[in-house]
Structures are given as C-alpha cells and as structure tokens.
Amino acid sequence: MTLARHLGAALVAAAVLAALSFQLGSYRDYQMAEIAAYVVAIAGLTVLIGLSGQISVGNGAFMAIGGYAGALLLLHLNWPVELVFAASIMIAAAGGAIFGVVAARLRGPYLAGATLMLAVALPSVADQYSGVFGGDQGLSVSIATPGFLGATFPPTRWLAWLTCAAALITLVGLANLGRSRVGRNWRAIRDDEVAASLSGLNVARLHVLAFVVSAACAGLGGALLAIVTGIVAPGAYTLTLSIGLLTGAVLGGLGSLLGAVWGSMVLVLVPGYLTDVASSHGLSGAASSSIPIAAYGVVLITVMLVFPAGIQGGLRRLFGPAAPAAAVPLNALRRRRPASEHQEEHTT
Amino acid sequence: MRRSHRANLAAVAAIAAVAMAAAACGSSSSSSSSGGALTASAPGITPTQITIGSHQPLTGVAAPGYDEIAPASDAYFQYVNAHGGIYGRKIVYKYLNDQYDPTITSTVVHQLVLQDNVYSIFNGLGTPTHLAVVKYLNDSKVPDVFVASGCDCWNDPGTYPYTFGWQLDYVREGKILGNYVAAHYKGEKVGYFYQDDEFGMDGVKGLNYEIPRSQVVASEAYNPTVTNVEPQVTALKAAGAQVVVAFSVPAFTALLKLISLKLSYAPQLVVSDVGSDPVTLAGLLQSYAKQGGATVSGNALTQGIITDGYLPSLGATGNSWIKLFTKIHNQYIPKLPEDFNTLYGIAVGYAFVQALLKAGRNPTRQDLVNAINGGLSQGFAVAPYAFSATNHDGITGGFMATIRNGVVDPIGPVLVTDTSPTGSITSYTTAQPAAPASGIPSP
Numbered sequence: 001m002t003l004a005r006h007l008g009a010a011l012v013a014a015a016v017l018a019a020l021s022f023q024l025g026s027y028r029d030y031q032m033a034e035i036a037a038y039v040v041a042i043a044g045l046t047v048l049i050g051l052s053g054q055i056s057v058g059n060g061a062f063m064a065i066g067g068y069a070g071a072l073l074l075l076h077l078n079w080p081v082e083l084v085f086a087a088s089i090m091i092a093a094a095g096g097a098i099f100g101v102v103a104a105r106l107r108g109p110y111l112a113g114a115t116l117m118l119a120v121a122l123p124s125v126a127d128q129y130s131g132v133f134g135g136d137q138g139l140s141v142s143i144a145t146p147g148f149l150g151a152t153f154p155p156t157r158w159l160a161w162l163t164c165a166a167a168l169i170t171l172v173g174l175a176n177l178g179r180s181r182v183g184r185n186w187r188a189i190r191d192d193e194v195a196a197s198l199s200g201l202n203v204a205r206l207h208v209l210a211f212v213v214s215a216a217c218a219g220l221g222g223a224l225l226a227i228v229t230g231i232v233a234p235g236a237y238t239l240t241l242s243i244g245l246l247t248g249a250v251l252g253g254l255g256s257l258l259g260a261v262w263g264s265m266v267l268v269l270v271p272g273y274l275t276d277v278a279s280s281h282g283l284s285g286a287a288s289s290s291i292p293i294a295a296y297g298v299v300l301i302t303v304m305l306v307f308p309a310g311i312q313g314g315l316r317r318l319f320g321p322a323a324p325a326a327a328v329p330l331n332a333l334r335r336r337r338p339a340s341e342h343q344e345e346h347t348t
Numbered sequence: 349m350r351r352s353h354r355a356n357l358a359a360v361a362a363i364a365a366v367a368m369a370a371a372a373c374g375s376s377s378s379s380s381s382s383g384g385a386l387t388a389s390a391p392g393i394t395p396t397q398i399t400i401g402s403h404q405p406l407t408g409v410a411a412p413g414y415d416e417i418a419p420a421s422d423a424y425f426q427y428v429n430a431h432g433g434i435y436g437r438k439i440v441y442k443y444l445n446d447q448y449d450p451t452i453t454s455t456v457v458h459q460l461v462l463q464d465n466v467y468s469i470f471n472g473l474g475t476p477t478h479l480a481v482v483k484y485l486n487d488s489k490v491p492d493v494f495v496a497s498g499c500d501c502w503n504d505p506g507t508y509p510y511t512f513g514w515q516l517d518y519v520r521e522g523k524i525l526g527n528y529v530a531a532h533y534k535g536e537k538v539g540y541f542y543q544d545d546e547f548g549m550d551g552v553k554g555l556n557y558e559i560p561r562s563q564v565v566a567s568e569a570y571n572p573t574v575t576n577v578e579p580q581v582t583a584l585k586a587a588g589a590q591v592v593v594a595f596s597v598p599a600f601t602a603l604l605k606l607i608s609l610k611l612s613y614a615p616q617l618v619v620s621d622v623g624s625d626p627v628t629l630a631g632l633l634q635s636y637a638k639q640g641g642a643t644v645s646g647n648a649l650t651q652g653i654i655t656d657g658y659l660p661s662l663g664a665t666g667n668s669w670i671k672l673f674t675k676i677h678n679q680y681i682p683k684l685p686e687d688f689n690t691l692y693g694i695a696v697g698y699a700f701v702q703a704l705l706k707a708g709r710n711p712t713r714q715d716l717v718n719a720i721n722g723g724l725s726q727g728f729a730v731a732p733y734a735f736s737a738t739n740h741d742g743i744t745g746g747f748m749a750t751i752r753n754g755v756v757d758p759i760g761p762v763l764v765t766d767t768s769p770t771g772s773i774t775s776y777t778t779a780q781p782a783a784p785a786s787g788i789p790s791p
Contacts, residue, residue, distance in 0.1 A: 027462035034455065127544070127571055136545045136572070137476035138450060140483055155487075156462065229454035231480035236451035272459060275444065290407060292445075 006175045010168045017164045021157050029156040030228070031268055036163035037224035038264035040170045042248040043257050044217020047174055050255020051183060052210035053190030055108070058099075058115030059218040060242030061122040066092040066219025067226040067237070068126070071139045074227075081143055085166060085223055092219020093212050100211030104204045119242040123234035138233025141226045163224045170217060171257050177213065178257075186210055218245075251303055253310025262311040266303075271296060386436060389710035392467030398704065399440045400470045401460030403453045403477060406445035409572075413598060413628050414473060416684050417496065418443040420693025421471060421700075423680035428701055431788055435709045439701075442466065448473075450480035457481040461490055468493050468716060471514070471696050475499045475546045486510045491716045493703065494696050494742065498622070499546050500767055503734075503741040510713075512720055512735065514696055514742035516658040518547055518595065518620070519767040521746070522554020524656055525618055527763070527773045528748050529591055530559050537565045539589030539615070541580060541604055543596055544569035551595030551620055557769045565589055570600055577603050578611075585613040592616070596623040602632035605649055606640075617653045621746070624655035626754045627687035647754040655756060658746035659695050659728050660780070662686065663755030668783040669695075669728050676787070695728035698789065699742075702727060705791035727789065730762045731776050741767070745776055 021029050045059050066088040073079045073087055103114045126133035133139065145158040177183055188196040189203050197203045226232045248267045252259030274292035307314030386395040393399075404418045405411045418441070425439040433439065442464055444456040453472070460466045461484075468491035472478045475497040482501075485492040486508045494514035495502050498521065502513035529538060538559055542548030548569060556564075566587035568580035581604060584592055592608075592615040594601055601623035608614065623629075630646025637644040660667045665674075673694050677686055684690050704711070706719035721737040731745035745764030749756045761775040784790065 025462065027459055030455075030458045030462060124571075124573070127573075130544075137479045140479065142483060156458075225451070229451045229480065230484055231450045231454055233450040233476055233480065235449045235476065238449075272455075293407065 002179050003172075003176055006172045010172045014165070014168055017168075018161065021160045021164075026154050026156045029154065029160040031272075033156065033159040033163040033228045034225070035261075035264045035268045036160070036167040037221050037228055038245075038248060038267055039167045039221075039261050040163075040224060041218045041221025042245055042252065042263050043167075043170055043174050043260040044214040044221070045245050046249040046252070046255055046257065046260050046263075047178065047186075047217075048210050048214035049249060051178060051186040051190060052207060053186075054207060054210060055112045056115040056211075056214065057112050057239075057242050057246060058118035059214060059245050060237050060239070061115075061118045062092045062096060062215040062218035063222030063225065063241065063245075064122055064126075064232070064234075064237035065095045065215075066222030067232040068133060068139070068222075069219070070223030070226050071141045071232045072132075074141055074143065075139060081162065081227070085220055088219045088223035089216045092222065093216035095219075096212045096215020097208065099215070100208035103211070104207055115242075116239070119237075119239050123237045126234040134233070136234060138231050138236070140231050142230055143227050159228055163228060166220060166224055170220065171260075174213075174217070175257055182206075182209065247300065251300065251310055253307075253312030253314075256310065256312040259310050259312035266299070266311075270299060387710045390467055390712045390715075391465050393437070393711070396437060397440050398434055398437050399442065399464065399466050400468050400700075401457075401464060401466035402441070402443040402470050403446040403456050403460075403472045403474075403481070404443045405448040405473060405477075406443075408447040408449070410448035410474065413625070413687075413689050416681075416687070416689040417471070417473065417693040417696075419681055419684060420677075420690040421697035422693075423676055424694045424697035424701070426680055427676050428788055431786065434701065434704045439704075441470070446474075446477055448477055450477050453477040454480045454484070457484065461485070461488055467491070467713065470494060470700055471496045473497070475501070482508055482511055489713060491713050493716070493720065494699060496692075496696070497547075498550070500550055500741070501546065503739060503767075505738055505740050508740075510717055512740045512742070514699060515692070516621070516656075516731075516743045516746050517741055517767065518550035518622075519554040520741075520744065520765050521620055521656060522551040522595070523557050523765050523771075523773060524554075524746060524748070524763050525551075525593060525620065525654075526555040526558030528654070528760075529555075529593060529618055530563075533563075533591045533616070536563065536590040537588050538563045539566040539568065539584040539587060539592045540564065541568050541570065541577075541584065541592055541594040541596060541600075543600065544571050547597075547622070548595045554767075555593055558773075559593075570596070572597065572600070575599075575603065578607050581607040581611060581613065584615070585611055589615055591618060593618045594623060595620045598623050598625060598628045598632055602629055602636055605629075605633060606636055609649075619653055619655045621656050621658065621688075624650075624653060624751065624756070625688035626650050626751050626756060627685055628689070630754060650751045650754065653751045654759075655749050655751065656746045657749050657756050657758065658730055658743045659688075659691055660730060661749065661756045661758055662688070662691060663757060669780075672783045672787050673728075691728075698727050699724060699729075702789040705789060725789075726780065728783075730780055731764045734766075 041059060041063055045056060048054055048056055069091040070084045070088040073084045099118060103111055106114055127135055145153055145155050185201050185206050188201060189206050193203050244267055248263030251266055252263030271292055274295045278291040388394050402418060406415050422441045425441050429438040446453040446456050469485055471494050473496040478495050478497060482492060489510060492511040494512055498515050498518040500517045500519050502511050540552055542552050566584050566589050568583050570577050570580055594604055594617060596604060601619050629650050633644055633646045633649050660669045662670060664670050673691050676694055677690055681690060702724050703716060703720050707715040720735050723735050724733050726732045729743045730747060731743055734741040734744045745762055747758045747762045748760045749758045763773050764776045765771050765773040
C-alpha cells in the first residue's frame with residue numbers, strides 16, 4: 001500500500017523531471033544532476049539525524065569512499081554503470097558498518113567528534129597512496145552516453161536522467177524504510193533510548209544500522225557526483241563538504257526527505273546565483289569573490305531564523321495542515337538530551 | 349505522518365520543477381556567412397564582443413598572490429578594448445572562483461561553457477584543478493588556451509588537441525636549474541625539496557636529467573596541506589646538503605628558509621620561479637616570522653637565492669616590455685602589487701590577444717587552435733614558444749638569476765631546451781624583439 005503510493009509519486013516525479021530535462025538548457029541539466037547527487041547523500045544523512053537521532057559530520061568521507069570506489073571500478077574494470085553504483089553502495093556501507101561498530105558507544109558531541117575525525121583524516125589517504133588514488137589531482141571519471149540515444153544527445157541530459165533516477169529510487173527506498181518497523185524503532189531510540197531498550201530494542205544494533213544506511217546513501221551520492229563532475233580528488237572531500245551536507249540537511253528540515261531536496265537545491269543553486277549577482281553588479285576583485293560566501297552565510301542565518309524547522313518545516317507551517325509534532329525532529333533531539341545525561345550518570 | 353509522507357513524495361516533482369524552471373535561462377549563438385562584416389562566427393562571439401572564461405582561485409589557500417593574475421589579464425584586455433579591441437570587438441573576460449577545488453572547477457567550467465557560452469577557456473589556473481576539466485573541454489571542442497600551470501601534461505596534442513600550455517614547463521625548468529647546479533657546484537652535496545605532486549615531480553625529473561645521481565644526497569617531498577616541514581629540513585641538514593634545490597610554492601619556500609635559519613643551516617638555495625617571486629616571498633617571510641614573534645627583513649632573507657625567469661626581470665625598468673607592464677599596471681590595476689603575478693597575468697593576456705588577432709576577423713573555435721598551432725612570436729617571453737601542430741608546450745626556456753635587493757637579477761644568457769632526457773641546453777642569443785609602441789601585437 002505505502003510502497004505503491006511512494007512508487008506512484010516517484011513515477012510522477014520521474015515524468016516531470018524527464019520533461020524538464022528536455023525544456024532546460026544543458027547547464028540546467030548539469031545542475032539537476034548535481035542536485036540529484038546531493039539529494040542522495042543528504043537524504044541518507046537526514047535519515048540518520050532525523051530518525052535515529054545520531055549526528056554525523058563525516059558523511060563527506062563516505063562520499064569519498066563511494067566516489068573513489070566508483071572511479072576505480074570504471075577506470076580499471078570498466079564495469080557497467082549500474083554495477084558501479086551497486087558496488088559503491090556496498091563498499092561505502094561496509095565502511096559505515098565498521099565505523100558504526102567502532103563508534104556505537106559514542107553519543108551526541110562525542111559521536112560528532114569521531115565523525116569529524118573521519119572527515120578530516122580520510123582524504124589524506126589519497127595523498128598517501130597516490131599510486132592508486134592519483135594523489136592530489138585525483139582520478140578522472142567519465143561515462144559514455146549510451147548509443148541508442150543517438151550521437152547528438154546532450155551528455156548532460158543523460159547525466160541528469162541517470163542521477164535523478166538514482167535519487168528517486170533512493171528516496172522511495174528511504175521513505176519505505178522510514179515507514180517500516182526499522183524506521184519506527186529508530187524513532188523509538190531517538191526519542192528515548194532507555195525506554196526503547198526496555199521495550200526490547202537492540203539500541204546499539206539500530207544505531208549501527210542507521211550508520212550503514214546513511215553511509216550507503218553517501219557512497220552512492222559520492223559515485224554520482226564523481227560521474228557528474230568527472231573527477232574524484234581529495235580536495236573535493238574536505239571537511240567543507242561534510243559540513244555542507246549537514247547544512248543541507250538542517251536547512252531543508254531534519255528528518256524530511258523532501259527537505260533533502262530543498263537543501264540540495266540551496267547548496268547547488270544559491271552560490272552560483274550569488275556569484276552571478278555579484279559580478280553583474282560590476283563588483284571586482286576581492287569584493288566580488290567574497291560576497292557570495294558572505295551572502296551564503298546570511299541566507300543560512302535567515303533561513304534558520306525564519307524557518308527554525310528547516311525549509312520543509314517552514315512550508316508545512318505556512319501552507320500545510322497543523323505541523324505534526326513528530327515531524328519536527330529538532331524537538332525530538334531536544335527531548336533526547338535528558339535521557340543521555342541520565343545515562344552518563346550511570347556510566348560514570 | 350502517513351499523510352505528510354505521501355504529500356512529501358508527491359510534491360518532490362512539483363517543487364523540483366518549479367524551482368528549476370524559475371532558475372532557468374538560456375543563451376544561444378548562431379553562425380553566419382563570412383565577409384567584411386563582423387559576424388557571430390562561433391559560440392561566445394558576437395559582432396561586438398568576444399566572451400572568454402576562466403577558473404581561478406580567488407579565495408582559499410591558493411588565492412594569495414594567484415588572485416592577482418586574472419585581474420591583471422583583464423587589465424590588459426581593457427587596455428586592448430580601449431585601443432580598438434580585436435577587429436572592433438571587445439573582450440569580455442569572465443573568471444570564476446573555483447577555490448582551487450577540482451569539483452568546483454568542474455562546476456564553474458560547465459557553467460562557463462554551457463551557460464555563459466564562452467568562446468574559449470583562457471589561463472585556467474592549477475594542475476589538479478585543470479586536470480578535472482581538460483577532457484571535458486576537449487570532448488566539447490572548446491579551445492583550452494594557455495593553462496596557468498607548468499605541467500608537461502598539457503602538451504598532448506594527440507589526446508587533447510584543444511589544450512595549450514604557456515609558461516615554462518617544470519621539466520624544462522628543472523633541466524635548466526639542474527644544468528646550472530651541475531656546472532657551478534661540482535662535487536658538492538645536493539638536496540631536493542619539492543612539492544609531492546605533478547609540479548614537484550616534473551621538476552625533479554628535469555633536475556635528475558642534469559645533476560649526477562652521486563651528488564644528490566637527499567630528496568625530501570612535502571605535502572602542501574601540511575605546513576610543518578621541519579622533518580624535511582632536518583633530513584636535508586643531516587645529509588649534509590650544501591645546495592638545496594626547491595620546487596616549492598612561495599609559502600613553502602618561505603618555510604624552508606625560516607626553518608633552515610632556526611636550525612642554523614645555511615645551504616645555497618636554488619628555487620623554481622614558481623616559488624621565488626621576491627615580493628611575495630619577502631611578505632610571507634615577514635608575516636610568518638611575526639607569527640613566531642620575530643622580526644626579519646624579507647629582502648635580507650631572499651638575498652642570494654638562485655632562481656630562473658622566463659619573463660623579463662621586473663628590475664629591468666628600461667626594458668620595453670616592463671615599461672608596457674608598468675603603464676598598464678598603473679592605469680588599470682594600481683592597487684595590485686607590481687610583482688611576478690601581475691606581470692604574468694598581463695604577459696599571458698598579451699599572448700592570447702596575439703592568438704585572437706591571428707585567428708582572423710570572424711574566427712571559429714578551430715581557427716583559434718589553428719592560429720596557435722601555426723606558432724606565435726614570443727611577446728613578453730624571453731625565449732620562443734614551442735607551439736606547433738605537434739607540440740603544445742609554451743615558453744621553451746629562461747635565464748638563470750639571483751635575487752638581489754628584492755629583485756630577480758639575471759646572471760646569464762637565455763637558455764632553451766626540450767623536455768627529453770638527452771635534449772641539449774643551448775644559449776638563445778637572438779635578442780628579444782622590443783614591445784610594440786602601441787602595446788598591442790600585430791596579427
């Protein structure tokens with residue numbers, strides 16, 4: 001029932017996006033592909049934070065794992081692109097599982113600290129083993145547009161199709177997962193770990209599972225972004241990317257998959273738009289290159305002030321029915337705090 | 349929850365559609381017949397304008413110094429525009445900030461090609477960054493002219509027919525520096541200090557072609573994201589290196605110098621021109637020393653460093669090219685320093701104007717490529733260009749120099765060579781032609 005509804009919605013979205021890809025120019029197709037890649041990664045993060053209540057500042061590292069895995073498979077083994085995506089998901093998920101187990105005892109800021117370490121440390125692996133990973137300049141990735149589309153088919157439209165399809169499949173998968181028993185269990189441990197474990201839930205296992213799902217999404221997002229931009233390089237997976245993903249999730253609305261779409265659009269479209277505005281006003285040199293960064297900060301502050309529950313939360317408040325409390329996970333995170341303090345008292 | 353989830357997914361499509369449509373806009377160009385009139389002969393060319401684009405590090409780690417290059421090129425284009433333009437067309441130079449991040453490079457170059465519809469990418473800066481887009485530009489048949497990096501990788505006309513280097517490549521530069529060291533420091537112990545990437549490794553390749561292996565006692569690489577180079581300098585000192593050859597960016601040349609001082613180690617420094625601009629170095633030395641609580645004189649510390657140059661020395665104030673540089677600098681970019689970066693920007697802008705004029709009144713993209721394949725006169729460069737249909741390297745040589753009182757002072761003739769292990773290094777005795785009085789090249 002639920003699955004059918006989600007699939008229906010996804011099919012409608014697919015039709016609209018396909019139509020759009022014909023209407024818009026090549027560069028908009030390229031941006032659409034970039035947005036779709038971010039949607040996949042941010043959707044995984046928003047599920048981790050919004051549903052299971054764990055914070056990760058390190059999902060950029062899982063994107064790096066997926067991106068490099070995809071690039072190496074394409075480069076050396078020439079696998080078909082669907083298999084490359086599947087492999088990127090598996091490899092990043094394995095990375096997420098290992099990290100999830102190691103970090104399973106950490107909570108709140110300590111968990112964030114551990115993921116932060118991952119985000120900072122992992123990119124330098126590429127420098128250490130530059131024979132495999134191409135060092136600082138990375139590896140270039142490219143995929144061919146399939147022959148049946150014809151020689152004149154714009155490559156960026158094919159990229160947009162591929163990434164949007166992957167994004168829609170991911171969103172349907174995550175929406176169903178969120179509505180399944182696993183999703184309900186995640187909400188239970190998010191809201192009160194003690195109560196959840198008294199009810200027979202295995203808290204640690206659920207935490208790790210959430211990490212695995214979010215890492216798998218980040219891995220797929222990383223592989224998608226690699227084929228869109230045509231490169232994997234350590235410079236692309238710095239802490240800035242991880243913070244960017246978190247920003248996208250928070251801006252869009254934590255825990256909301258539609259919020260992930262909003263967040264991705266802000267991340268991809270706003271900086272370019274601000275640069276265009278700055279340069280079309282004839283600003284030059286240092287000013288025009290710094291203004292987009294400053295303005296981006298202003299946008300973030302404004303959104304957080306006006307829409308404390310993210311863009312999706314704000315829209316729901318403005319246009320939708322009365323906001324259901326459970327859909328505002330910031331409240332939930334706040335509610336969780338006494339539970340963890342309580343736990344710390346016991347452990348010390 | 350049930351209701352809101354359904355609403356969520358159903359709305360994905362609508363929201364994506366509306367927002368992307370709102371952001372959409374497009375541009376196009378048309379081709380038309382040739383003749384006396386100026387036509388829109390290629391993407392980015394209209395009867396009144398030529399739009400070109402670039403990716404540059406305007407903010408971030410690579411920005412200090414390098415962010416002066418594109419404004420300097422733009423200054424030269426404004427000068428040309430004010431003096432008749434390119435057959436009456438004005439050059440519009442749109443350079444976007446990639447923060448030296450290859451992923452952003454890819455995004456901004458897609459924007460320049462697909463949305464801004466540039467005629468050519470010009471002087472895209474950086475090896476790792478530009479490698480991210482070189483295949484895309486060649487697949488799209490967009491001229492990729494005068495990349496701002498000395499990587500030998502731009503010279504691959506079979507694979508990348510649209511890509512051209514410009515500055516003296518690091519292999520040639522390594523050979524010229526190595527040749528000098530082998531001749532002037534015979535039998536002395538030599539150490540290498542180099543950046544652990546294509547830049548440093550190409551340079552070391554050239555050095556090894558010239559310096560006998562038996563003389564090289566230490567080879568220390570540094571990672572540009574790790575600012576602690578004390579282990580490398582300690583190793584160079586322990587190996588007893590009397591001459592240290594550095595393929596380093598300015599920040600790391602400064603660190604090498606300061607840490608050597610701290611360790612009471614005073615080898616003769618021989619530094620690639622990439623990391624030896626005395627103005628940049630003096631500023632860095634003073635600011636780093638200040639952070640460490642010391643006061644130093646930048647010019648005193650750079651005194652005696654051996655380096656090389658492929659553009660006329662800024663100290664040669666009587667040189668017609670330096671006069672042209674100063675004139676344009678003072679008129680258009682008086683607030684930027686008169687250093688190697690601004691000289692570089694104006695010099696490479698001059699080379700591009702040469703190529704544009706040579707491409708003809710109503711050029712296609714291929715015409716620009718053909719024009720450069722046909723060779724360019726050397727302009728600002730002290731040595732000729734290698735450009736031909738089978739060679740896309742730029743400047744083929746330079747002069748050896750020492751830094752004296754904050755100025756690069758030539759100490760020998762201009763030397764030219766190739767990138768092969770055995771290619772000889774010869775003096776280039778033809779005098780550099782003087783700059784045109786108008787400041788604008790003739791086609």
